[in-house]
Amino acid sequence: MTKNLPILIVLLPLIAAQLCLLLSKIHRHVGRWIVITAVSASLVMSVIQLLEVIDKGPVHYYFGNYKAPIGIEFSIDTVNAMILILICILGLLTCLFSNEFNQVSDETIIGGMNTVMCLLITGLLGMTSTGDVFNLYVFLEITSLSAYCLIAMGGNKGVVAAYRYMLVGTIAATLYLLGVAVLYANTGTLNMADMSEILNDGEYDDAMLLAMVLFVASFGIKMALFPFHGWQPAAYTHADTSARPLIAGAMGKIPAYAMFRYLFCVYGTDFKYFDYFLKVLGVLSVCAMLYGSIRAIGQKDMRKLLAYSSVAQIGYISLGFAIGTPVALAGAFLHMFGHAFMKAGLFFCVGAIVYRYGKFSLDDVGRIYKKMPLTCGLLVIAALSMVGIPPAVGFFSKWYLGLAAAKQADWIYLAVLVVSSLLNAVYFFRLIEQFFINEDRNLSQIKERGRIEASAWILIPVVVCFVAILALGLCNVKIVNILLMTLGEVGLC
Amino acid sequence: MRKAIGIILICAALILPFVFFDVLPAIGDPASAPNSHVSDYYIEHTESIANSPNMVTAVIVDFRAFDTLLETTVMFLAGVCVMIILAGVFKTDKRIIEPRSKKMKKHKKGEPVFRGINKDVTITVLQPIILVYAIYVLFHGEVSLGGGFQAGALIGTVLLLDAMAIPDKRNFPDITKGTSAMVAGIGTFIYALAGILTLVGGGFFLEYEKFPWSVAAAEQHSIGILMVEIGVTLGVAGTIVTIMNAILEKVKFDK
Numbered sequence: 123m124t125k126n127l128p129i130l131i132v133l134l135p136l137i138a139a140q141l142c143l144l145l146s147k148i149h150r151h152v153g154r155w156i157v158i159t160a161v162s163a164s165l166v167m168s169v170i171q172l173l174e175v176i177d178k179g180p181v182h183y184y185f186g187n188y189k190a191p192i193g194i195e196f197s198i199d200t201v202n203a204m205i206l207i208l209i210c211i212l213g214l215l216t217c218l219f220s221n222e223f224n225q226v227s228d229e230t231i232i233g234g235m236n237t238v239m240c241l242l243i244t245g246l247l248g249m250t251s252t253g254d255v256f257n258l259y260v261f262l263e264i265t266s267l268s269a270y271c272l273i274a275m276g277g278n279k280g281v282v283a284a285y286r287y288m289l290v291g292t293i294a295a296t297l298y299l300l301g302v303a304v305l306y307a308n309t310g311t312l313n314m315a316d317m318s319e320i321l322n323d324g325e326y327d328d329a330m331l332l333a334m335v336l337f338v339a340s341f342g343i344k345m346a347l348f349p350f351h352g353w354q355p356a357a358y359t360h361a362d363t364s365a366r367p368l369i370a371g372a373m374g375k376i377p378a379y380a381m382f383r384y385l386f387c388v389y390g391t392d393f394k395y396f397d398y399f400l401k402v403l404g405v406l407s408v409c410a411m412l413y414g415s416i417r418a419i420g421q422k423d424m425r426k427l428l429a430y431s432s433v434a435q436i437g438y439i440s441l442g443f444a445i446g447t448p449v450a451l452a453g454a455f456l457h458m459f460g461h462a463f464m465k466a467g468l469f470f471c472v473g474a475i476v477y478r479y480g481k482f483s484l485d486d487v488g489r490i491y492k493k494m495p496l497t498c499g500l501l502v503i504a505a506l507s508m509v510g511i512p513p514a515v516g517f518f519s520k521w522y523l524g525l526a527a528a529k530q531a532d533w534i535y536l537a538v539l540v541v542s543s544l545l546n547a548v549y550f551f552r553l554i555e556q557f558f559i560n561e562d563r564n565l566s567q568i569k570e571r572g573r574i575e576a577s578a579w580i581l582i583p584v585v586v587c588f589v590a591i592l593a594l595g596l597c598n599v600k601i602v603n604i605l606l607m608t609l610g611e612v613g614l615c
Numbered sequence: 616m617r618k619a620i621g622i623i624l625i626c627a628a629l630i631l632p633f634v635f636f637d638v639l640p641a642i643g644d645p646a647s648a649p650n651s652h653v654s655d656y657y658i659e660h661t662e663s664i665a666n667s668p669n670m671v672t673a674v675i676v677d678f679r680a681f682d683t684l685l686e687t688t689v690m691f692l693a694g695v696c697v698m699i700i701l702a703g704v705f706k707t708d709k710r711i712i713e714p715r716s717k718k719m720k721k722h723k724k725g726e727p728v729f730r731g732i733n734k735d736v737t738i739t740v741l742q743p744i745i746l747v748y749a750i751y752v753l754f755h756g757e758v759s760l761g762g763g764f765q766a767g768a769l770i771g772t773v774l775l776l777d778a779m780a781i782p783d784k785r786n787f788p789d790i791t792k793g794t795s796a797m798v799a800g801i802g803t804f805i806y807a808l809a810g811i812l813t814l815v816g817g818g819f820f821l822e823y824e825k826f827p828w829s830v831a832a833a834e835q836h837s838i839g840i841l842m843v844e845i846g847v848t849l850g851v852a853g854t855i856v857t858i859m860n861a862i863l864e865k866v867k868f869d870k
Contacts, residue, residue, distance in 0.1 A: 129820045133807065136688065140804040143695070143797045185681045187822045191653050194681045230793035234699035237800070241692050248685070260685040264692060271696035281700070307639050310652030320648075329638035 127171045128183040128196040131206060132247045134160040134167075135213075139240035146233030153233045157240045158217045164247070165210035172203040176604060182253070190253070191313040197253035199608040201455060204601070205250045205379060208459055211590070212372045212466055213243035215583035219470060220364035222477060222579045235275065239365055242268040242373070249376050255302050256312045258380060262298065262344070266291045269373055272365040273357050280360040287353040294343035294350075301336035304329050318388045327394045334399060337384050344377035347440055348410030351433045355417075358429035363473050366425075367583070370432060371466030375458045378439050382451070385443065386612040404444035408538045410437030415545035419552070423482050424472050427549060428465065431508065434542060435461045438523065441535060445526045448613035452605045453522030459601070460515035460594055464504045467587030471501045474580045479565045484553065488560035496581060498557050500588045505550035507591050510543045515594035522602065666833035667757050667840060675762075676843045677836060680821045683843070684806050687763075687850045691799045694854035698792050701861045738780045745773050753848050757837065763844040767802075767851025774856050778863065792860035795853045802849025809842045 138160035146153035175181055175198055183196040198206075217239065245265030252258050270291070274284035306312060308329045309320040321330060339350070346354035358370050385399065393399075414434030421427040435457070442454020472482070474497045481487060491498040507514030520539060527535040594601065633639070640647035657674055665673035675683050749769035756762030777787050790798075810821045818825025823839030824832045 126814055126820070129810075129814075133810070133820070137804065137807055137811075140688070140691070140800045140807060143793070143800045147793075147797065183819070185679075185820050185822075186677065187819045187824075188678055192656055193678055228702070230796070231699050231702055233793075234695045234796070237695050238692065238699070241688065244688075256679075257682055257685075260682055260689070263689050264685060267689060267692050267696060271692075271700060274696075274700050304638055306649060308648055310648030310650070310654070328636045332632050332636055332638055335632075 124170070124174065125183075127167055127174070128181060128198050128251055129185075131164045131167050131171065131210075132196075132244060132251060134164050135240050135244040135247065139237045139244060142237040142240060143230070143233040146229045146236070150229035150232045154217070154221070154236045157236050158214065160240070161210060161214045161217060161243060165207065165214060168203065168206040168210050171198060172200070172207060172604075175200055175203045176607070180608075191311040191316040194257050195253040195313055195315075196251045197315065198251055200604050201608045202250045202379065204455075204459070204604065205376070206247060208462055209243065209246045209250065209372050209376075211586070212368055212462060213239075213246075215466070215470070215586055216365065216368040218579050219367065219473065219583045222577055223362075223364035223473075235362075235364075238268045238271045239368070242272065242365075242368065246372055246376050249380060253314045254312055255305070255314060255317070259295070259299060259302065262295060262377075262380075265373065265376070266295065266344070269369060272369060273361040275362040275365070276360045279356075280362065283353070283356040283360045287357045290343055290350075290353045294340040297336045297340035297343075301333040301340065304333040304336070314383070314388050318390065321388070322390060322392060330389060330393060331395050334384070334389065334393075334395070337381065338399065338402070341377040341381040341384075342406070345374045345381070345436055345440075346433060347436060348406050348413055348433065351410070351414075351436075354433060355426055355429040358432065359423065359425040363476055366473065367466040367469040370428070370469050371462040374432065374436055375439070375462055378436065378443075378458065381440075382443055382454075386446075386451070390612070391446075391614055400444050400446050403440050404532075404535065407437040407439075407441040407444055408535065410434060411441070411538055411542040412545070415542050415549070419545065419549045421549075422484050424475075424484055424487075424553070425469075425482055427484070427553065428468050428472070431546070431549070432461075432465055434546070435465070435508070437542075438520070438539075441539070442523055442526070445523070445530055445532060445535065446614040447526045447530060448606055448609045449522055449529070450526030451609045451613050452602045453519050453526060455605050455609075456515065456522060456594070456598060456602060457519035460507065460519050460591065463587050463590040463594065464507050464516065467500055467504045467584065467591065470580070470583045470587060471497045471504075474584065477580060478567055480568045481565065484556050486563055486565070487556055489558065489562040490565070491558050492562075493565070497584055500584050501557060502554060503588055503591055505554055507595070509547045509550055513595050514591050515598065516591075518595055518598040664836070665840070666836040669756070669758060669760075672757055672762060672840065676840050677823065680810075680843065683847070684803070684810070684821075687803050687806055687847050690854045691796075691803045691850055694799050694857035695796055697858045698796055698861045701865055702792075734780060735784070738776055739786060742773050742776065742786060745769055745776075749773070749848075753844055754841075756844055757840050763847025764851055766844070767848040768855065770848065770852040771855030771859075774852070775859050778859060790856055790860070792857050792864070795856035795860060797853075799850050799853025799857060802846045802851075802853055805846035805849065806843050807846075809839055809846070813839075 138157045142153035142157060145156050180197060180199040184190060185194040220239065241264055245261045245268060248261035249258055249265060252261060270284045270288045273287060274281045305317060308326050309317050311317050311320065343350040358366065361369050389396065411434050414430050414437060418427050418430035418434065421430060438457050439454045442450045442457065474494065475481060475487060475490065503514060507516035510517045510520045520543060524536055524539055527539065644650065657670060657678060661667060661670045661673040665677040667673045749766045752761035752769065753763065753766035774787060777785055812827060813822045813825045814820060816825035816827040823836045826835050826838065
């Protein structure tokens with residue numbers, strides 16, 4: 123049974139999505155509960171898988187028992203085993219969260235929404251576990267299509283945002299495919315490990331350079347790195363409220379992981395132009411960190427503020443890649459986990475406020491802490507974590523990044539890290555000021571249910587994110603050690 | 616001017632690398648990497664392992680079957696997306712699209728323009744022929760050209776012709792978009808079921824030799840390929856009907 127763990131983690135949500143519409147015919151909520159069951163089963167299995175990977179080293183799963191490079195391979199190491207757990211938790215929380223939204227009576231639409239949400243989770247899980255470049259493309263397709271749909275479900279503005287994202291995202295997918303074509307023409311294989319071996323043996327510098335440029339552009343668009351981020355603020359802002367935490371929390375991170383995989387695992391540090399790419403990534407991430415933070419300061423809409431903040435936070439992750447040492451990579455991945463929970467948590471809070479009062483604007487939420495104490499508590503913890511206050515995870519990830527930057531004597535990176543954190547403080551304290559200090563707005567509830575807080579389905583995700591931010595911060599040494607088991611071999615020394 | 620600069624830059628960025636870097640092998644070079652690294656294995660083992668004389672079918676639904684499962688899921692997903700976006704977001708009235716010739720002739724509204732004896736008869740004659748051809752393509756896909764995607768597209772075409780040619784006179788029962796999306800889901804599930812059965816038999820995912828019933832290994836592969844093709848057919852046909860119904864709900868053609 124344990125030998126099939128890698129596929130079962132991806133397969134269960136896939137089957138749930140396929141059968142969701144059929145089961146929704148029985149009753150409109152049966153489909154949703156099947157999805158939730160499948161994702162929780164995946165969560166349990168991915169935890170077991172992580173323990174196994176820590177114990178016995180990387181796992182390889184060959185489809186149809188055709189050994190790579192003939193067939194398709196899933197390869198799991200400690201890094202993507204942890205990312206799988208992250209996706210499962212966020213997916214589960216978002217499914218629970220969406221219980222309270224979309225209370226339309228048409229079972230086809232409810233079933234369809236759950237199908238699409240479940241396929242988004244499937245796509246993210248598959249992109250993380252696969253070890254085959256074309257398989258990655260197919261999962262990328264599933265992820266993007268379901269994301270377009272979930273963004274378009276957010277109303278009339280959502281449709282426009284989704285259309286823009288679709289145009290840009292299709293170009294990104296095409297660029298990725300072009301890059302794969304260049305590599306395939308030179309190596310004749312689609313398996314990542316096999317490709318890495320062939321590329322390191324022969325003289326393929328030109329082809330590798332061209333392919334990597336295409337990959338950076340394509341994954342840059344998908345993860346909303348600075349000059350490619352144009353689609354992102356509108357898409358995060360106008361996405362469907364029930365799906366927004368998953369989209370903002372997990373969707374931008376997985377392309378970043380894919381980019382890491384190409385740069386460090388497939389190409390490796392022996393690649394002739396490796397340093398140039400790190401420099402380019404470094405410049406882009408520095409711009410992203412400053413630009414995102416400055417744009418976030420000027421926003422009035424909570425969703426847009428958080429979306430621009432995401433542009434900046436993606437910069438931290440790619441900054442870790444740009445420094446390139448194992449510690450920096452560990453910091454980048456710790457930030458990936460931390461930021462997923464922080465941003466998802468903040469969007470859960472926004473969702474809770476929207477659910478009760480239907481307000482998005484920062485000016486409308488004065489002293490809302492009296493009405494929603496728990497939600498505002500999480501909001502403060504997540505905001506402080508974003509700024510980088512010690513017990514929360516944001517401090518530790520920035521600490522590892524700063525440590526690595528100082529060790530490599532990249533003083534500019536260190537300075538930008540500090541400046542960007544201070545800018546974070548500016549806009550998050552503005553948020554906190556609105557929530558706690560500014561005058562009471564006497565908001566009127568749009569839903570009757572819930573005296574003090576929103577209902578339990580909304581509070582569970584809020585509380586889990588709250589716990590996760592603190593737990594990740596307190597257990598950071600353990601997590602970084604697990605990450606370094608894999609990252610120690612691939613980073614710059 | 617700004618647009619022109621952008622377009623020139625994009626074209627330059629896309630074309631110049633392939634002009635300056637010589638990264639692609641010559642077309643048809645038998646010694647190039649794509650033609651020698653794994654292709655030889657596929658060519659030599661298609662008959663003996665996959666039991667299919669058609670190499671393309673063997674690669675698509677046997678050696679790399681997992682990719683095809685996901686491609687089918689992409690189709691299904693596209694159908695569901697169109698369905699829920701069109702049903703959920705726009706609250707517009709039904710729009711009537713009128714052909715220009717109709718406007719010129721000032722026909723009475725609601726009276727189809729293209730109706731004629733030929734259309735009434737030919738559609739009815741054509742539909743069974745296309746259906747028979749679809750089934751032929753489905754079952755013959757393992758041996759020669761064709762396969763699930765094509766068969767699904769043909770079945771979809773029959774239903775599409777039925778709904779669009781003469782809206783009043785349907786030869787097939789009306790399938791709602793919810794039902795057709797459900798059928799597409801079931802189709803992709805049949806594909807996944809082939810994988811689950813191999814897992815039950817103790818093998819890897821989509822390892823057809825490990826189906827939990829005992830027949831010769833070559834036949835196991837044939838059964839697996841057939842199951843996959845049927846799943847893909849249902850998935851594609853369901854998706855086409857879903858998209859058609861979702862659009863027809865919003866738009867009326869010449870009636």
